[in-house]
Amino acid sequence: xxxxxxxxxxxxxxxxxxxxxxxxxxxxxxxxxxxxxxxxxxxxxxxxxxxxxxxxxxxxxxxxxxxxxxxxxxxxxxxxxx
Amino acid sequence: xxxxxxxxxxxxxxxxxxxxxxxxxxxxxxxxxxxxxxxxxxxxxxxxxxxxxxxxxxxxxxxxxxxxxxxxxxxxxxxxxxxxxxxxxxxxxxxxxxxxxxxxxxxxxxxxxxxxxxxxxxxxxxxxxxxxxxxxxxxxxxxxxxxxxxxxxxxxxxxxxxxxxxxxxxxxxxxxxxxxxxxxxxxxxxxxxxxxxxxxxxxxxxxxxxxxxxxxxxxxxxxxxxxxxxxxxxxxxxxxxxxxxxxxxxxxxxxxxxxxxxxxxxxxxxxxxxxxxxxxxxxxxxxxxxxxxxxxxxxxxxxxxxxxxxxxxxxxxxxxxxxxxxxxxxxxxxxxxxxxxxxxxxxxxxxxxxxxxxxxxxxxxxxxxxxxxxxxxxxxxxxxxxxxxxxxxxxxxxxxxxxxxxxxxxxxxxxxxxxxxxxxxxxxxxxxxxxxxxxxxxxxxxxxxxxxxxxxxxxxxxxxxxxxxxxxxxxxxxxxxxxxxxxxxxxxxxxxxxxxxxxxxxxxxxxxxxxxxxxxxxxxxxxxxxxxxxxxxxxxxxxxx
Numbered sequence: 001x002x003x004x005x006x007x008x009x010x011x012x013x014x015x016x017x018x019x020x021x022x023x024x025x026x027x028x029x030x031x032x033x034x035x036x037x038x039x040x041x042x043x044x045x046x047x048x049x050x051x052x053x054x055x056x057x058x059x060x061x062x063x064x065x066x067x068x069x070x071x072x073x074x075x076x077x078x079x080x081x082x
Numbered sequence: 083x084x085x086x087x088x089x090x091x092x093x094x095x096x097x098x099x100x101x102x103x104x105x106x107x108x109x110x111x112x113x114x115x116x117x118x119x120x121x122x123x124x125x126x127x128x129x130x131x132x133x134x135x136x137x138x139x140x141x142x143x144x145x146x147x148x149x150x151x152x153x154x155x156x157x158x159x160x161x162x163x164x165x166x167x168x169x170x171x172x173x174x175x176x177x178x179x180x181x182x183x184x185x186x187x188x189x190x191x192x193x194x195x196x197x198x199x200x201x202x203x204x205x206x207x208x209x210x211x212x213x214x215x216x217x218x219x220x221x222x223x224x225x226x227x228x229x230x231x232x233x234x235x236x237x238x239x240x241x242x243x244x245x246x247x248x249x250x251x252x253x254x255x256x257x258x259x260x261x262x263x264x265x266x267x268x269x270x271x272x273x274x275x276x277x278x279x280x281x282x283x284x285x286x287x288x289x290x291x292x293x294x295x296x297x298x299x300x301x302x303x304x305x306x307x308x309x310x311x312x313x314x315x316x317x318x319x320x321x322x323x324x325x326x327x328x329x330x331x332x333x334x335x336x337x338x339x340x341x342x343x344x345x346x347x348x349x350x351x352x353x354x355x356x357x358x359x360x361x362x363x364x365x366x367x368x369x370x371x372x373x374x375x376x377x378x379x380x381x382x383x384x385x386x387x388x389x390x391x392x393x394x395x396x397x398x399x400x401x402x403x404x405x406x407x408x409x410x411x412x413x414x415x416x417x418x419x420x421x422x423x424x425x426x427x428x429x430x431x432x433x434x435x436x437x438x439x440x441x442x443x444x445x446x447x448x449x450x451x452x453x454x455x456x457x458x459x460x461x462x463x464x465x466x467x468x469x470x471x472x473x474x475x476x477x478x479x480x481x482x483x484x485x486x487x488x489x490x491x492x493x494x495x496x497x498x499x500x501x502x503x504x505x506x507x508x509x510x511x512x513x514x515x516x517x518x519x520x521x522x523x524x525x526x527x528x529x530x531x532x533x534x535x536x537x538x539x540x541x542x543x544x545x546x547x548x549x550x551x552x553x554x555x556x557x558x559x560x561x562x563x564x565x566x567x568x569x570x571x572x573x574x575x576x577x578x579x580x581x582x583x584x585x586x587x588x589x590x591x592x593x594x595x596x597x598x599x600x601x602x603x604x605x606x607x608x609x610x611x612x613x614x615x616x617x618x619x620x621x622x623x624x625x626x627x
């Protein structure tokens with residue numbers, strides 16, 4: 001699988017743990033699950049993928065959804081503060 | 083008698099009344115304020131009144147003279163107790179005699195309203211639990227009701243019919259006066275508005291008089307009176323939403339105040355639901371507000387939501403959020419969710435229908451509290467819940483006014499550091515547990531079918547229907563329904579429909595099923611989605627028996 005450029009955004013706890021709110025990166029990950037696993041190597045993420053939702057191009061998607069160049073991927077943990 | 087005086091001993095109302103006698107008078111009206119055994123959910127055992135006597139007597143006398151001049155009454159007087167009072171003691175007495183009853187009633191009402199509003203009197207309540215507190219300076223509180231209520235027929239309703247709207251708000255003024263004790267010496271220069279003025283929002287083409295009437299007819303339950311709940315309640319009360327329910331089990335803490343800036347440091351330790359209700363009343367006395375100092379749970383959720391058209395989740399925990407999600411699916415009442423985290427937040431609307439996403443469609447896994455952090459654990463900047471609560475209020479008003487907003491299921495994410503927003507579309511998940519559970523409980527009757535047939539009323543009752551008898555009183559007397567039912571005769575259908583719950587499941591019943599079908603159809607058009615008609619009516623039941 002050739003590497004492709006993808007824009008990633010992080011929210012809430014993930015933003016804190018990644019130390020940034022967004023980045024553009026080149027990855028060989030084929031789907032969102034692989035991408036999250038790859039990022040988990042880089043950042044001290046504590047939440048398992050099952051606890052998160054991923055949105056791809058402004059739509060909540062599946063972890064198995066294939067990624068393509070130029071996709072905007074958002075990782076969102078649930079939040080409950082009020 | 084002096085027009086206004088204080089008494090340190092129990093009032094002899096018979097002798098006070100004699101002081102009002104005058105042969106030119108054909109009418110006498112009196113008002114008595116009594117010591118009640120409860121206030122703000124606490125059992126009260128006794129009271130103490132204290133007054134700033136010199137100022138209070140002058141002001142009280144001025145009020146009585148104003149009433150005499152304004153209404154042309156012959157005699158008027160008011161006596162207020164100070165010192166220690168027991169339950170049922172007369173705390174304040176107003177008497178007016180006049181040639182005719184109308185001006186006597188009006189002057190009496192004017193005096194008690196103005197006294198409560200303008201005369202500096204402090205009240206210390208002693209509670210059954212041993213606590214006590216200065217809660218009530220009845221001055222500088224709500225706008226005087228007489229400005230807008232001259233046509234009100236009974237003077238008593240201030241104390242009796244509407245204690246919730248006219249009694250409790252004063253403690254806020256008390257707190258204010260405690261903080262600003264010098265102000266009562268300066269008289270009261272401000273002239274409170276007679277009634278709320280919605281002209282600035284009515285001026286919007288999308289609102290207008292119709293929109294304002296819709297807001298007034300609306301009832302919203304706000305779950306959580308904290309960082310999100312405060313702006314929500316402020317704007318909904320300000321906008322004139324007719325009825326607000328407030329659910330919050332917590333007491334105010336100093337750590338809340340950086341984001342819950344409606345409250346005062348002096349309020350710490352008091353129930354937030356009560357404080358919020360007081361603020362709502364002070365902001366807009368037209369709003370009917372109910373405070374529930376408890377935590378929403380599975381056993382009370384339906385009861386709390388009853389009668390409300392829309393629910394706002396301003397809670398800070400997933401347990402409450404998912405309970406409200408289930409409630410939305412069960413009752414088809416929309417729930418607007420907001421959650422914040424540090425510098426960001428999420429906003430989502432769940433319509434509760436089978437076609438659009440719910441909270442569980444988005445978060446299918448068991449999301450647990452404590453895993454991702456709330457305001458206490460993760461920290462939050464004060465304006466962040468302020469922004470999200472304001473957005474929630476905005477979406478709520480738009481929803482009530484029928485304006486476009488967030489799509490069902492859609493999630494708005496707003497990062498207030500980068501100021502980036504995202505709108506993420508969520509789909510109804512085919513294997514959503516919450517939808518499946520709600521579908522099962524609704525399976526007993528189709529919500530679409532207008533007419534339903536049952537072999538007996540017991541059968542209908544077992545299917546979860548509340549009966550509504552639409553026959554007139556004579557028919558009811560001739561052939562009474564064997565089961566408990568709400569009586570809503572056709573002639574009063576639309577005027578009394580407000581007593582129904584938009585989320586309730588009703589079976590409308592008449593003699594033959596014709597009127598009840600028409601009534602159910604009409605009520606559905608008014609937003610009562612689960613109105614059904616008993617096919618064939620009572621005649622049909624008898625035939626099948």
